[in-house]
Amino acid sequence: MVEAAAxxxxxxxxxxxxxxxxxxxxxxxxxxxxGVGKEDMLKDLNLLFMCGLPGYTPxxxxxxxxxxxxxxxxxxxxxxxxxxxxxxxxxxxxxxLAALLETTPRTSPNYVKIVELTNKISSAFxxxxxxxxxxxxxxxxKATIEAIERALNENLDIEIEYVNRAxxxxxxxVVTPRYVSLGSHRSSLSGYCHSARxxxxxxxxxxxxxxxxxxxxxxxxxxxxxxxxxxVEISVTDADANFVSSNRDLLTExxxxxxxxxxxxxxxxxxxxxxxxxxxxxxxxTTVREEVKKRAEDALHLYGR
Amino acid sequence: xxxxxxxxxxxxxMALLATQRYMRKSEIxxxxxxxxxxxxxxxxxxxxxxxxxxxxxxxxxxxSHDPLFEDEPGYRIRPDTYRMPxxxxxxxxxxxxxxxxxxxxxxxxxxxxxxxxxxxxxxGEISDVDLFAxxxxxxxxxxxLLEITKALAHRSRIDFDYKKPDAASSQGRSVYPLxxxxxxGSWYLVGEDLDRDDIRVFKLxxxxxxxxxxxxxxxxxxPEDFSVRDYLVMHAKEELRITALVMKGRAHSIRSKAxxxxxxxxxxxxxxxxxxxxxxxxxxxALREALWYSDSLIVQSPEDVRRAVIDSLMHVVANHG
Numbered sequence: 325m326v327e328a329a330a331x332x333x334x335x336x337x338x339x340x341x342x343x344x345x346x347x348x349x350x351x352x353x354x355x356x357x358x359g360v361g362k363e364d365m366l367k368d369l370n371l372l373f374m375c376g377l378p379g380y381t382p383x384x385x386x387x388x389x390x391x392x393x394x395x396x397x398x399x400x401x402x403x404x405x406x407x408x409x410x411x412x413x414x415x416x417x418x419x420x421l422a423a424l425l426e427t428t429p430r431t432s433p434n435y436v437k438i439v440e441l442t443n444k445i446s447s448a449f450x451x452x453x454x455x456x457x458x459x460x461x462x463x464x465x466k467a468t469i470e471a472i473e474r475a476l477n478e479n480l481d482i483e484i485e486y487v488n489r490a491x492x493x494x495x496x497x498v499v500t501p502r503y504v505s506l507g508s509h510r511s512s513l514s515g516y517c518h519s520a521r522x523x524x525x526x527x528x529x530x531x532x533x534x535x536x537x538x539x540x541x542x543x544x545x546x547x548x549x550x551x552x553x554x555x556v557e558i559s560v561t562d563a564d565a566n567f568v569s570s571n572r573d574l575l576t577e578x579x580x581x582x583x584x585x586x587x588x589x590x591x592x593x594x595x596x597x598x599x600x601x602x603x604x605x606x607x608x609x610t611t612v613r614e615e616v617k618k619r620a621e622d623a624l625h626l627y628g629r
Numbered sequence: 630x631x632x633x634x635x636x637x638x639x640x641x642x643m644a645l646l647a648t649q650r651y652m653r654k655s656e657i658x659x660x661x662x663x664x665x666x667x668x669x670x671x672x673x674x675x676x677x678x679x680x681x682x683x684x685x686x687x688x689x690x691x692x693s694h695d696p697l698f699e700d701e702p703g704y705r706i707r708p709d710t711y712r713m714p715x716x717x718x719x720x721x722x723x724x725x726x727x728x729x730x731x732x733x734x735x736x737x738x739x740x741x742x743x744x745x746x747x748x749x750x751x752x753g754e755i756s757d758v759d760l761f762a763x764x765x766x767x768x769x770x771x772x773x774l775l776e777i778t779k780a781l782a783h784r785s786r787i788d789f790d791y792k793k794p795d796a797a798s799s800q801g802r803s804v805y806p807l808x809x810x811x812x813x814g815s816w817y818l819v820g821e822d823l824d825r826d827d828i829r830v831f832k833l834x835x836x837x838x839x840x841x842x843x844x845x846x847x848x849x850x851x852p853e854d855f856s857v858r859d860y861l862v863m864h865a866k867e868e869l870r871i872t873a874l875v876m877k878g879r880a881h882s883i884r885s886k887a888x889x890x891x892x893x894x895x896x897x898x899x900x901x902x903x904x905x906x907x908x909x910x911x912x913x914x915a916l917r918e919a920l921w922y923s924d925s926l927i928v929q930s931p932e933d934v935r936r937a938v939i940d941s942l943m944h945v946v947a948n949h950g
Contacts, residue, residue, distance in 0.1 A: 329631060330681040333638035338744070341751040357747060371632050375639040377647050378660040402647050405712040406751035410686030411782035413745040416738045419778075419809070420729035423768070430885050434725075441722050448714040453781050456808070456856030461863075462768070463813035470767070487881050492925065494881050532885055566917075598945055599920040605948045613949050620945035623923035627939050 335360070336372050340386060340403035348394050369395065377401055414449040415458065421445065422460035427467060429485060429532040431494065464529075465511065471534045472501050472513060481518070481540055485533040486526055490592035494532065495519065498540060504528070510570070516542050553586040556593055556612065562603030567596055582607075594619060634678075637663030641678055642687065646711055651692045651703025679704075687711065713748060723749050724758035737775035771816045773833050776840035780806045783846040786823070790838035791831055799837040804829075805849045808857035819860045821849070830860055868908040869915050872930045874898065875905040879925035883907055883918065904929075916941060 335358055342357070343349070355365035369390050376385035387399035409417065425438045446455060475482050483498050501515040502523075510527050517524040518540055560568055560581045568575065568583070575583040587593045590612060597606045597616050606613050644661045645652060654675060658664045664671045679689055688710045693702040718726070726749050733742035749755070773789075780787045787806060790799035804820035807828065811817075816833040858864040874893070875883060884890065888906045893899035909915035912934060919928045919938045928935045 329634035330638060330685060332632075332635045333642070333681075334685050334744075336635065336639050337642060338748060338751070342747065345751050345753050357750075359743070367632070371636055372639075375636055376643065378644050378662075380662055402643060402708075405715075406748040407687075408711060408713050409745055409748070410741075412686070412779050413741050415778050415782055416733060416741050417726065417730060417745060419811075420732045420742070421726075423732055423811070424725070424729045430887055431881065437722070438725060441725055444718075444722070445726075452784065453808075453851055454853050454855055456854065456858065457781070457819075457851055458808065459810040459857045459861075459864075461810075461812050466814060487885065489882055489921070492879055492881060492922070530882070595921050598923060598942075599917045602941070602944055617946055617949040619924060620942045620949070624939065624942045624946070626923075626927050627935075627942070629939060629943075 332368070334407075336368055336375065337403060338407055339368060339372065340397060340400045341406040343388065343395060343397040344400050344404050347396050350393050351390065351395060352392075354395060409449055411451060411453070414445070414451055415453060417445065418442070418458050419460060422458060423462065426460050426462040427464065427533075432485075432533065468528050468531050468534055469504055469511075471536065472504055475501050475536050478536075479539055480536045481538065482515075483535050483537045484526070484531050487530045487532050489530060490589050490595055498537060499524070499526070500539065500542060518542075553588055554590065554593075554609070554612070555584060556587050556606065557582065557584050557608040558597070559583075559605045559607050560603055561605070565600055565603035567600050567604055590615070633663065637661070637674075638678055638681065642682065642706065645689065645704055645706040646708060648705050651690070651705050653701050653703050655701075657704070713752075718749070718752060720753060720755055721758060723752055723755045727755060728758055732769055736769040737772070738769075738778060741775075741778075768811060768814050771833050773836055773840050774809075774816065776842050777806055777809055777818055777833075780840075780842045781809065781851075783842075784849050784851070785846055786843040786848055787820075787840050788843075789836050789840045792835050792837050794835070802831070804831070807851050807855055808860075810857040810861055812861065812863050817857070817861060819857045828860060830862075869911065869931065869934070870906060870908050871915055871919075871928060871934060872904065872906050873919070874902045874927040874929060875922075876902055876925035880905075880922040883922060883926060902927075912937065 339354075339358065343354075346354075351365055351369070352362055355362045358365065358368075360368070369388060372386055372388060374385070378384070384401065385399075386397070386401050386403065388395065388397045390396070421438060421442050425435070425442065428435045428438060472482060474480070481498050481500050483496065486495050486497055487493075488495065497520070498518040499513070499515040500518070501513060503515075504513050505511060510529065512525045512527050513531070514523065514525045516522070557578070560583065571585070574585045576585065578584050585593075593606070593612065594616055597604050598619060606616055640662050641657070644657070652660075654672070657675065658671050664674060666674075682689060687706060690705050690707060691702050727746040730742040730746040730749075733739055736742075776787060779785070784805070786803060788801065788803050791802045792799040803823040804818070805823065806818055806820040808819040809816065810819065818831045818833060819828065820831065821827070822829040870888075873883075875890075883905060886907050888908065889904075891904045893902060893904055909918060915928075915934050916937050919926060919934065920941055923938070923942065928938050
């Protein structure tokens with residue numbers, strides 16, 4: 325247990341370098357920064373006035389001047405630079421950086437910055453605790469759900485970086501969240517997307533990043549035009565195909581191992597068929613069927629076939 | 630509150646920081662303001678001051694065998710250990726550091742983090758950084774983290790009661806902490822269990838008592854190559870490491886889990902393609918991902934995945950001919 329006098333001494337030692345870089349700060353702001361009352365801060369400043377280097381003539385004392393509005397340090401003596409991190413503090417910092425890195429999308433420019441900073445920190449602060457001794461793995465989906473819940477409770481919107489796997493693109497969208505559906509295969513968020521100006525649903529695992537923003541007024545909803553949908557017929561040789569179990573809600577059975585479904589993105593059905601080659605065949609329409617074949621041939625070409 | 634002691638501690642720190650040579654006790658008593666009374670009183674004052682400063686993390690160097698001092702110990706504080714290293718942090722980097730430390734607010738490490746952040750702010754006026762990341766701060770409020778952090782920092786033994794999942798009651802454990810891991814909301818301590826003479830993993834939520842940290846420091850060393858991953862079963866899961874050529878700006882969900890992304894050395898492909906390594910859960914999911922992105926990703930290794938992709942693509946062609 326650190327004694328009160330010692331804790332106060334540390335505060336005074338840290339006060340001086342802070343004043344060096346914040347010359348002219350008010351007593352009130354200073355008190356707030358250091359988490360003490362204004363009266364205590366004035367006492368601290370009065371005490372600092374009497375501290376200094378051996379000799380203790382005006383030449384060796386810390387020289388500060390202050391009134392209510394402005395605090396200025398004129399001579400910090402040898403307390404001009406901030407105090408080093410203790411080993412405990414540097415461990416706390418390393419854990420926090422690891423956590424920040426975990427929740428930053430790897431495609432973000434910040435990811436590289438945080439990696440570089442982590443390396444800088446580990447070389448700047450000599451430490452007997454090796455890099456491998458600290459490890460942080462976040463539950464990203466849980467963090468996403470908690471952020472959405474917070475938005476719902478506080479009437480905020482969310483800004484997300486969303487990975488559209490079918491179109492293979494990343495978009496930034498502002499969404500007014502409505503509810504989250506948790507499923508065993510996939511969990512999703514339903515809400516009003518301000519970028520699309522329509523109700524949309526988002527697969528949680530495709531939300532690469534999320535932050536809370538002020539709520540935006542919802543504009544008129546553009547309704548999805550049913551004519552844009554394409555009717556696709558597929559045949560399944562393996563009834564347990566992943567595609568069937570994860571899209572059961574979309575499928576209408578029209579015969580033995582034959583299904584029909586409405587598709588809004590050609591790209592999605594083409595990729596889905598290709599990623600489950602043995603068990604799945606696209607029967608109709610012919611245009612999409614030919615596209616699947618062409619894609620596979622192009623890909624084989626990339627593999628030198 | 631006596632301000633005399635505070636004043637003396639500040640003066641002592643400044644004096645020890647200013648001195649080029651080690652200062653003997655007699656010199657400290659003569660020169661540093663605040664030491665008065667009998668010789669014995671001054672000795673006692675100094676010993677306590679020294680302990681207080683060390684407890685606050687200020688390193689005081691002692692030289693006791695310097696012939697110049699005829700075995701009377703001398704003291705000083707090295708400026709390079711006292712001061713924050715001048716690592717040329719940009720204002721943006723300082724912003725990231727203080728944002729990171731902010732994750733500890735409302736946790737047991739709040740005081741540490743707030744003080745560290747304030748010292749980073751002493752480098753200058755830091756502006757807010759838009760990180761577009763929102764770690765779940767509730768993960769940081771686990772009990773016991775402060776004690777374990779301090780024990781790791783000082784290499785001190787800890788003692789606590791621990792209840793194993795299948796045990797009826799808790800048992801006392803004495804442990805040298807070696808590492809700390811957060812896994813999806815739960816914290817794990819990896820340490821040397823002194824009674825069992827083995828390295829064990831402890832889930833923090835199963836610790837049923839307060840954690841006592843021994844005052845003694847440097848009781849053990851953590852091996853340079855120590856890694857908590859080697860001891861945690863969640864990390865032992867066999868994963869497939871895939872190497873693939875990926876078209877620039879494509880296959881985003883592969884990129885978002887990439888382990889490395891490298892430019893290709895001199896080749897016709899280097900303009901449009903990069904070499905990416907990533908891990909997949911198993912062969913089936915590796916195959917599924919590679920086929921999904923088959924317009925922009927070419928698996929190079931392992932060979933069986935590459936082979937399976939080619940076979941599957943041939944199936945697709947045959948199925949849709």
